Amino acid sequence: MITLLPAVDVRYGKAVRLRQGESGSETDYGSPLEAAQTWVDEGAEWIHLVDLDAAFGTGNNRDQLGQIVATLGSKVKIELSGGIRDDDSLNAALEAGAARVNIGTAALENPEWTAQAIAQWGDRVAVGLDVRGHTLAARGWTKEGGDLFETIDMLNKAGCSRYVVTDVSRDGMMSGPNCDLLREVAERTDAKVTASGGISSLEDIRNIAAIGGNVDAAILGKSLYAKAFTLPQALEVARA
Secondary structure, three states: OOEEEEEEEEEOOEEEEOOOOOOOOOEEOOOHHHHHHHHHHOOOOEEEEEEHHHHHOOOOOHHHHHHHHHHHOOOOEEEEEOOOOOHHHHHHHHHHOOOEEEEOHHHHHOHHHHHHHHHHHHHHEEEEEEEEOOEEEEOOOOEEEEEHHHHHHHHHHHOOOEEEEEEHHHOOOOOOOOHHHHHHHHHOOOOEEEEEOOOOOHHHHHHHHHHOOOEEEEEEOHHHHOOOOOHHHHHHHHHO
């Protein structure tokens, strides 16, 4: 069984999906709260909520995200991502009621602070590893951020309990997940691994589940919005 996290990515106050994480490639899907509510109504136990403006450095959607957490946080666990780079943004996310936060760029640019956050908050902090090949992407995927495995080794020593691994080249492309990459990461750590990017079919979910071990979760984005399958169908496969 793997846990599925439907994604709600927010840009300029709207729920959107990007192609390969590129700013300007957005498809607008309307109200973020309505999108999140839909996934809750269809059985989601987790929501992956992303502030794309905070990630790109073009502002933030803190009010909208806070409204979603306040409205739905008692019904579903929420993982917040995007622009978590210092104590203020981390504490704001956790105090808003997020069950878990993802640290992305800061893990590459400020490893000492990241280690302190991991030490303080334990499994409420995950680290997002956004990858092209074996090279990490930072600042909303606009800059290179170093070698994947060197970074994993560093974060393992800091006690990181979960990595969210995204193959940037597949994100939003409906081209299938990079299961080889997921296996490589899982072999380098005892931390849990969440798969992200490329899921396009129920078979893709089965393939991720078949990796087993510490790969125990997957984020669903474009596949749900494009109606490649329904969330109830995906949950049935994941639970099997």
